[in-house]
Amino acid sequence: MTDVRPVADWKTDFDVLSPAYVDDPFSIWDDLRESCPVAHSDRRGSTWLPTTYKDVVDLAHDIEHFSSLDITVIPFTGEEPEEPVLPYGVPPISADPPLHTFTRRLLLPWFSHRKVESYEAMTRELCAGLVESFLADGRADAAADYAQQIPVRVIAAILGVPAELSDTFTGWVRAVLEFADDMEVRRDGTIALIEYFVAEVERRKQHPGDDLLSALLQTEVDGQPIEDSIVLGVAALTLIAGVDTTWSAIGSSLWHLATHPEDAKTLATDPEAMPLAIEELLRAYSPVTMARVVTGDVEFEGCPMHAGDKVLMNFPAANRDPAAFENPDAVVLDRAHNRHVAFGSGIHRCAGSNLARMELRVAIEEWLKRIPEFRIEEGAEVTWAGGQVRGPRSVPVVFP
């Protein structure tokens, strides 16, 4: 577990892994927007934390000064392997153009609207089966028994890897993202994940299938096959980015509905409310914070940023900015004016956003179809994880 020093001054010494920030980042952002909209900290290397919608969007669009070559919110400070495991990182998310541009074009058609529709029936069946498995018990952990089980299986199907290994995949992804502050756990998780895909790549070369990994290996760019290390990076990204993130969004949304029965009732009885409601839940409980690295000394909003500094892409705070959203801390299911950036902004807009949206919608629909009324179990503890991805890890609920 992460053990961090308490934060006395959020303006100059913030820590996104502080329990206070994980539990309630919202009031911290509110204070910072008033007193110091771009905070700074030296706790994990020189790092900046913007908190307004405008600043976060401006940073996302300035790819010249703010590179994606390092997107980790918690820098890796462990022992580096002699040979880099993934010399190209995990493109396109960790790349700038031109590597970003061509790898993104490889990935996007797998997550297009049309393609995502073809994954919906499988997702619905999966969600229905999970709810049925605990329906008779009258209680369940909406995060661990449900939300956590969904995206990993959908992503496994898209990558063409066995759903039986879901718990293993989840373990690796948590090691990389949730336990990122433990360098040994993180390194071991990363290496295990890459080694698995190295073997899978070799297998696909012999026996190609109808899956993303096989397709990447068969694709040529400018008449040449894509290098294995790029295919590995894209595959690793698809798993890492497609699991913890969506699971956190589903978990937060179910936590919201458990604690706001009037909203659960609205969604259980009015299917037409769903499209706007999904966007509002994504806005209010945006799970993902990204990072950029400063390419050269630059002044941003009066802050002297130096080459190598980190800037946290605080999309969750942007989405709670009162300058961009009326009454931002209220969840208004039919909010009509909602330019949220839960999936980022600019050229790195989340490539899996259509998939994440579909999974979130179907997960809520299948839950509410069978469990329209539920609440947090009395005396039970709801726990949250934070850092790169914020979401509940345990949401014990009961239902009649």
Next chain:
Amino acid sequence: MRIRVDPDKCTGHARCYGLAPELFSVDDYGLSSVVGDGTVPPELEDKARLAIANCPEYAIEDVSG
């Protein structure tokens, strides 16, 4: 009412297509364009305004004369 999508601003969030599939189409890379010449039938004007107000990239414009 007439609308257009600025292809230089659109990055494929597909919020417009999700809210008003009658008015927009998206390609395999997520990029959005208006259906036809962007003329919005009166009964869909509310949906067009909703799409404009939900685009994170400010890529949809009302170009009514």
